[in-house]
Amino acid sequence: RKEVEQDPGPFNVPEGATVAFNCTYSNSASQSFFWYRQDCRKEPKLLMSVYSSGNEDGRFTAQLNRASQYISLLIRDSKLSDSATYLCVGDQFYFGTGTSLTVIP
Amino acid sequence: NAGVTQTPKFRILKIGQSMTLQCAQDMNHNYMYWYRQDPGMGLKLIYYSVGAGITDKGEVPNGYNVSRSTTEDFPLRLELAAPSQTSVYFCASVGGATNEKLFFGSGTQLSVL
Numbered sequence: 326r327k328e329v330e331q332d333p334g335p336f337n338v339p340e341g342a343t344v345a346f347n348c349t350y351s352n353s354a355s356q357s358f359f360w361y362r363q364d365c366r367k368e369p370k371l372l373m374s375v376y377s378s379g380n381e382d383g384r385f386t387a388q389l390n391r392a393s394q395y396i397s398l399l400i401r402d403s404k405l406s407d408s409a410t411y412l413c414v415g416d417q418f419y420f421g422t423g424t425s426l427t428v429i430p
Numbered sequence: 431n432a433g434v435t436q437t438p439k440f441r442i443l444k445i446g447q448s449m450t451l452q453c454a455q456d457m458n459h460n461y462m463y464w465y466r467q468d469p470g471m472g473l474k475l476i477y478y479s480v481g482a483g484i485t486d487k488g489e490v491p492n493g494y495n496v497s498r499s500t501t502e503d504f505p506l507r508l509e510l511a512a513p514s515q516t517s518v519y520f521c522a523s524v525g526g527a528t529n530e531k532l533f534f535g536s537g538t539q540l541s542v543l
Contacts, residue, residue, distance in 0.1 A: 333470070357530055368520055368534035369473070412472055417463070417524060417532055418488065420472035 328352055331413050331421035339429050342403050346424045348413035349395045355415040358389055358396045363410045363423065372398075372411070403428045432456050436521050436535030443511040443542045451506040451538050453521030461524035462504040463488075463532070464496065466517040473520060479504055511542045 331348040338344050350358070361369040373380065375387040375396050386399040396413055403426075410423040434455045443449055455462065460481045465473035475488030479498040493515060495507040508515060521535040 329472075359530070359532075361532070366518075366537075368536055369532070370534070371526075371531050374528075374530060414532075417461075417530070418475050418478075420465070420474070422470070422472040 328355075328419035329413055329415050329421040331424050333422050333424060335425040335427060337427045337429055338403055340403055340405060342428075343399065343401045344403060344426065345400075346398045346411055346413075346426075347395055348397075348421050349393075350415050350419070351394070352415065352419075353391075353394060355419075357416055359414045359417075360385075360387055360396075360398050361412040361414055361420075363412055365410075369412055400426075405430060434521055434523055434533050434535040436519075436538050438538060439536065440539045441541070443508075443540065445511060445513065445542060447511050448507070448509050449511070451508075451519055451521070451540075453504045453506065453535060454502050455504075455523040455533070456502065457523060457525050457533065458501060459523035459525045459533070460501065462498070463522045463524075464494075464504070464506045465520045465522065466490065466515075467520060467537075468517050476506065476519075508540075513542050516540060516542045 358375040360372040362372045363369040375389045379388045384401045388397045408428045412423045413421040437452045463478045464476040467473045474490045477496040479485045519538045522532045
Protein backbone atom coordinates (compact mmCIF):
# COMPACT_ATOMS: atom_id res chain seq x y z
CA ARG A 326 0.00 0.00 0.00
CA LYS A 327 1.31 3.45 -0.86
CA GLU A 328 2.20 5.76 2.01
CA VAL A 329 0.25 8.64 0.49
CA GLU A 330 -2.58 8.26 -2.00
CA GLN A 331 -4.45 10.92 -3.88
CA ASP A 332 -6.98 11.10 -6.67
CA PRO A 333 -5.00 11.85 -9.86
CA GLY A 334 -7.93 13.65 -11.46
CA PRO A 335 -7.86 15.41 -13.82
CA PHE A 336 -10.04 18.12 -12.43
CA ASN A 337 -11.31 20.57 -15.04
CA VAL A 338 -13.14 23.49 -13.47
CA PRO A 339 -14.35 26.90 -14.70
CA GLU A 340 -12.77 30.09 -13.47
CA GLY A 341 -14.22 31.17 -10.16
CA ALA A 342 -15.13 27.65 -9.07
CA THR A 343 -14.22 26.07 -5.75
CA VAL A 344 -12.32 22.79 -5.95
CA ALA A 345 -11.13 20.39 -3.26
CA PHE A 346 -8.44 17.72 -3.31
CA ASN A 347 -7.96 14.97 -0.76
CA CYS A 348 -5.09 12.70 0.19
CA THR A 349 -5.04 9.74 2.52
CA TYR A 350 -1.96 8.50 4.32
CA SER A 351 -1.21 5.09 5.80
CA ASN A 352 1.46 5.86 8.41
CA SER A 353 -0.27 7.10 11.54
CA ALA A 354 3.12 8.15 12.92
CA SER A 355 3.65 10.72 10.15
CA GLN A 356 4.26 14.09 11.72
CA SER A 357 4.13 16.72 9.04
CA PHE A 358 2.21 17.23 5.83
CA PHE A 359 2.49 19.62 2.96
CA TRP A 360 0.93 20.60 -0.33
CA TYR A 361 3.29 21.29 -3.22
CA ARG A 362 2.44 22.72 -6.61
CA GLN A 363 4.18 21.45 -9.74
CA ASP A 364 3.93 23.10 -13.12
CA CYS A 365 4.58 21.04 -16.23
CA ARG A 366 8.20 19.87 -16.42
CA LYS A 367 9.18 22.06 -13.48
CA GLU A 368 10.30 21.34 -9.94
CA PRO A 369 7.69 21.19 -7.16
CA LYS A 370 7.26 24.32 -5.05
CA LEU A 371 5.82 24.51 -1.57
CA LEU A 372 2.25 25.76 -1.56
CA MET A 373 1.52 25.39 2.12
CA SER A 374 2.09 23.30 5.20
CA VAL A 375 -0.87 21.48 6.73
CA TYR A 376 -1.70 21.75 10.41
CA SER A 377 -4.26 19.90 12.52
CA SER A 378 -5.98 23.16 13.32
CA GLY A 379 -6.31 23.95 9.63
CA ASN A 380 -4.63 26.84 7.92
CA GLU A 381 -5.53 29.36 5.28
CA ASP A 382 -3.47 31.37 2.85
CA GLY A 383 -5.59 33.64 0.72
CA ARG A 384 -7.79 31.47 -1.49
CA PHE A 385 -6.18 28.27 -0.25
CA THR A 386 -7.23 26.29 2.83
CA ALA A 387 -5.51 23.13 4.06
CA GLN A 388 -6.88 20.69 6.63
CA LEU A 389 -5.45 17.66 8.41
CA ASN A 390 -7.69 15.00 9.94
CA ARG A 391 -5.49 12.66 11.98
CA ALA A 392 -8.34 10.44 13.11
CA SER A 393 -9.28 9.61 9.52
CA GLN A 394 -5.73 10.02 8.20
CA TYR A 395 -6.44 12.39 5.37
CA ILE A 396 -5.43 15.87 4.34
CA SER A 397 -7.29 18.23 2.08
CA LEU A 398 -6.71 21.33 0.01
CA LEU A 399 -9.51 23.72 -0.90
CA ILE A 400 -9.07 26.33 -3.60
CA ARG A 401 -11.68 29.06 -3.79
CA ASP A 402 -12.33 31.41 -6.70
CA SER A 403 -10.09 29.42 -9.06
CA LYS A 404 -7.82 31.39 -11.39
CA LEU A 405 -6.37 30.30 -14.71
CA SER A 406 -2.96 30.49 -13.06
CA ASP A 407 -3.98 27.79 -10.58
CA SER A 408 -3.72 25.20 -13.37
CA ALA A 409 -0.99 22.78 -12.23
CA THR A 410 -0.46 19.46 -10.51
CA TYR A 411 -0.90 19.47 -6.74
CA LEU A 412 1.14 17.01 -4.72
CA CYS A 413 0.47 16.04 -1.13
CA VAL A 414 3.53 15.08 0.88
CA GLY A 415 4.04 13.31 4.20
CA ASP A 416 7.18 13.90 6.26
CA GLN A 417 9.11 15.24 3.21
CA PHE A 418 9.59 11.63 2.09
CA TYR A 419 6.29 10.41 0.77
CA PHE A 420 4.74 12.07 -2.23
CA GLY A 421 1.33 11.34 -3.63
CA THR A 422 1.05 10.86 -7.38
CA GLY A 423 -0.38 14.34 -7.80
CA THR A 424 -3.77 15.73 -8.78
CA SER A 425 -3.99 17.58 -12.07
CA LEU A 426 -6.07 20.77 -12.11
CA THR A 427 -7.03 22.72 -15.21
CA VAL A 428 -8.98 25.94 -14.77
CA ILE A 429 -10.99 26.75 -17.87
CA PRO A 430 -11.85 30.32 -18.97
CA ASN B 431 21.49 33.28 -4.04
CA ALA B 432 21.59 30.20 -6.28
CA GLY B 433 19.66 27.82 -3.98
CA VAL B 434 19.85 24.22 -5.24
CA THR B 435 21.73 23.72 -8.49
CA GLN B 436 21.50 20.52 -10.53
CA THR B 437 23.58 19.57 -13.54
CA PRO B 438 23.17 18.48 -16.26
CA LYS B 439 19.60 19.46 -17.23
CA PHE B 440 19.36 16.74 -19.88
CA ARG B 441 21.33 13.60 -20.63
CA ILE B 442 20.99 10.56 -22.85
CA LEU B 443 22.87 7.43 -21.82
CA LYS B 444 23.36 4.07 -23.46
CA ILE B 445 22.55 0.94 -21.48
CA GLY B 446 25.47 0.05 -19.23
CA GLN B 447 27.03 3.50 -19.16
CA SER B 448 27.62 5.32 -15.90
CA MET B 449 27.21 8.92 -14.92
CA THR B 450 27.00 11.26 -11.96
CA LEU B 451 24.19 13.75 -11.43
CA GLN B 452 25.50 16.76 -9.61
CA CYS B 453 23.62 18.64 -6.88
CA ALA B 454 24.88 21.59 -4.89
CA GLN B 455 23.20 23.96 -2.45
CA ASP B 456 24.52 27.18 -0.99
CA MET B 457 22.05 27.55 1.90
CA ASN B 458 24.05 25.53 4.45
CA HIS B 459 21.24 22.98 4.73
CA ASN B 460 22.03 19.71 6.46
CA TYR B 461 19.26 17.58 4.97
CA MET B 462 19.43 16.74 1.28
CA TYR B 463 17.39 14.35 -0.85
CA TRP B 464 17.35 12.71 -4.25
CA TYR B 465 14.01 11.87 -5.87
CA ARG B 466 12.98 10.44 -9.20
CA GLN B 467 9.72 11.20 -10.94
CA ASP B 468 8.35 8.95 -13.65
CA PRO B 469 5.73 10.33 -16.09
CA GLY B 470 2.37 10.93 -14.41
CA MET B 471 3.69 9.84 -11.05
CA GLY B 472 4.72 11.43 -7.81
CA LEU B 473 8.27 11.68 -6.56
CA LYS B 474 9.98 8.65 -5.07
CA LEU B 475 12.86 9.01 -2.62
CA ILE B 476 16.11 7.41 -3.79
CA TYR B 477 18.61 8.44 -1.11
CA TYR B 478 18.87 11.09 1.52
CA SER B 479 21.49 12.63 3.78
CA VAL B 480 21.18 14.30 7.16
CA GLY B 481 24.63 15.85 7.02
CA ALA B 482 28.13 15.54 5.65
CA GLY B 483 29.34 11.95 5.81
CA ILE B 484 25.87 10.50 6.51
CA THR B 485 23.65 8.97 3.85
CA ASP B 486 20.78 6.51 3.89
CA LYS B 487 18.55 4.64 1.46
CA GLY B 488 15.13 5.80 0.52
CA GLU B 489 12.28 3.93 -1.16
CA VAL B 490 14.02 3.10 -4.49
CA PRO B 491 17.83 2.98 -3.99
CA ASN B 492 18.71 0.04 -6.25
CA GLY B 493 21.03 1.00 -9.09
CA TYR B 494 22.18 4.22 -7.45
CA ASN B 495 24.87 5.40 -5.06
CA VAL B 496 25.44 8.68 -3.28
CA SER B 497 28.12 10.42 -1.27
CA ARG B 498 28.11 13.49 0.93
CA SER B 499 31.67 14.66 1.54
CA THR B 500 30.64 18.28 2.12
CA THR B 501 27.49 20.05 3.32
CA GLU B 502 27.11 21.69 -0.09
CA ASP B 503 27.35 18.72 -2.49
CA PHE B 504 25.26 15.57 -2.81
CA PRO B 505 26.02 13.76 -6.10
CA LEU B 506 24.00 10.78 -7.33
CA ARG B 507 25.86 8.03 -9.18
CA LEU B 508 24.38 5.60 -11.71
CA GLU B 509 26.87 2.78 -12.28
CA LEU B 510 25.21 0.62 -14.96
CA ALA B 511 22.42 2.57 -16.56
CA ALA B 512 19.24 0.66 -17.39
CA PRO B 513 16.13 1.75 -19.33
CA SER B 514 14.15 1.57 -16.06
CA GLN B 515 16.23 4.51 -14.85
CA THR B 516 14.78 6.80 -17.51
CA SER B 517 13.15 9.49 -15.40
CA VAL B 518 13.37 13.06 -14.14
CA TYR B 519 15.65 13.39 -11.14
CA PHE B 520 15.20 16.09 -8.53
CA CYS B 521 17.58 17.05 -5.79
CA ALA B 522 16.28 18.95 -2.78
CA SER B 523 17.43 20.34 0.53
CA VAL B 524 15.41 21.24 3.59
CA GLY B 525 15.34 24.64 5.23
CA GLY B 526 13.06 27.59 5.81
CA ALA B 527 11.81 29.23 9.00
CA THR B 528 10.52 25.95 10.47
CA ASN B 529 13.16 23.79 8.75
CA GLU B 530 10.45 21.90 6.85
CA LYS B 531 10.40 23.43 3.39
CA LEU B 532 11.89 21.44 0.52
CA PHE B 533 13.97 23.54 -1.87
CA PHE B 534 14.23 21.76 -5.20
CA GLY B 535 16.71 21.97 -8.00
CA SER B 536 15.33 22.36 -11.52
CA GLY B 537 15.73 18.66 -12.31
CA THR B 538 17.70 16.41 -14.65
CA GLN B 539 15.87 14.68 -17.50
CA LEU B 540 17.65 11.36 -18.06
CA SER B 541 16.95 8.93 -20.89
CA VAL B 542 18.61 5.51 -21.06
CA LEU B 543 18.40 3.94 -24.50
